[in-house]
Amino acid sequence: MISSLFKPEEFGEMFKNEQFEEIYSLSSKDFQDLISLEDFIELSMSFNEGVNYYKLEFKSILKGLNHYIWLDDRESKAISVSVDKNLQIQSLLLKPYGASVESDTVYTKNKYSMPIEDEWVVYWGGANEMVNYHYTYENQRYAYDLVKTGKDNGTNKDTDYLNENYFAFSKDILAxxxxxxxxVIDGVKDNVPGEMNANNPEGNYVIIEHANKEYSMLAHLKKGSIKVKTGEQVNEGQHIGHCGNSGNSSEPHLHFQVMDSADLEKAKSIRIRFKDDYEPIRGDTISNKKENKDSFEDRVEKAENALTFTDFILAIPRAIAQIFK
Known part of the structure; x- marks a missing residue:
């Protein structure tokens, strides 16, 4: 039974105070099946060594889960926790805080717009692995995965096994x-939600060559929806196709990235400079409407401070397993 007294914002304090049995009791059965209480206590105590306190640095709500990230006082360790509406812990990650890589300081020469209409949500995106699942893969490091959500922050209505029930499915994707x-690659069928096609990881996709030898890719598009042809000149905002669920994708969403080559095996992902000088990260609601937003410098700082990590992990993350390799 989940304690009604549990306040997720105070998890960092609970962890520092070594309330490990209580934390373990608040975790999901999947997590408890992964690791025993004894092993959890041993690993957690080891992780706590040398820590004076943990500070809450980041919070977002996505797909019905509240996500929290804490940094220790020396900014050398990070804790990430996801909690559902019933206050049950669905994921827990303990990681050393890692230094950023050199490519984090290199931005696209061109400025881009998000290739969407209306409001979408960043499911993965940012300059570190904590907020961007792609970050460990050099050819996808600064990619974005975009979804649409409803009033309850869920990505679908009614049943979750029909693509048509997902808010992103069939929505217009723009240059x-x-x-x-x-x-242009088309003809890959859309998956049943929850299933993935690892043999065609990008699914249906379009690559556009821009000035300064930069290349954008729009992936996981709906079968038969692509409106452009190879060799065609396109303008910003032009309709390219529809959002789908093709390739190594578990639910309808858009994968968007900019890279230094059209060769997906050799390309390196480039951190995107956007036309509105706003760099969104995981959990942000985005659109192409002009609004009062943080400065570009403030967003860069937020994107970088939301953490990078390597090595030690305890996790049962509920995440879209759609990245292509």
Whole structure:
């Protein structure tokens, strides 16, 4: 039974005070099946060594889960926790805080718009692994995964096994900047939600060549929806296709990235400079409407401070397992 006294915002304090049995009792059965209480206590005590306190640095709500990230007083360790509406802990990650990589300081020469209409939500995005699942893969490091959500922050209505029930499915996907279409792949069927196609990881996709030898990719598009052809010149905001669930994707969403080559095996992902000088990260609601937003410098700081990590992990993350490799 979940304690009604549990306050997720105070998890960092609970962990520092070594309330490990209580934390374990608040975790999901999946987590408890992964690790015993004894092992959890041993690993947690080891992680706590040298820590004076943990400070809550980041909070977001996505797909019915509240996500929290804490940093220790020396900013050398990070804790990430996801809690559901019943106050049950669904994921717990303990990681050393890692230094950023050199590519974090390199931005696209061009400025881009998000390739969407209306409001979407960043499911994965940012300059570290804590907020961006792609970060460990150099060819996808600064990619974005975008979904649409409803009033309860869920990505679908009614049953979750029909693509048509997902708010993102069939929504228009647009060109993020002027350019020339140099590759179009269509004909890959859309998955049943929960299933993935690892043999065609990008699914249906379009690559556009832009000025300064930069290349954008729009992936996991709906089968038969792509409106452009190889060699066609496109303008920013032009309709490219519809959001789908093709490829290594577990539910309808858009994968968007900019890279230094059209060769997906050799390309390196480039951190995107956006036209509104706003760099969104995981949990942000985005649109192409002009609004009063933080400065570009403030967003860069937020994106970088939301943490990077490597090595030690305790986790049963409920996340979209759609990245292509």
């Amino acid at each position: 993020p900047e002027d350019g020339k279409v140099i590759k």
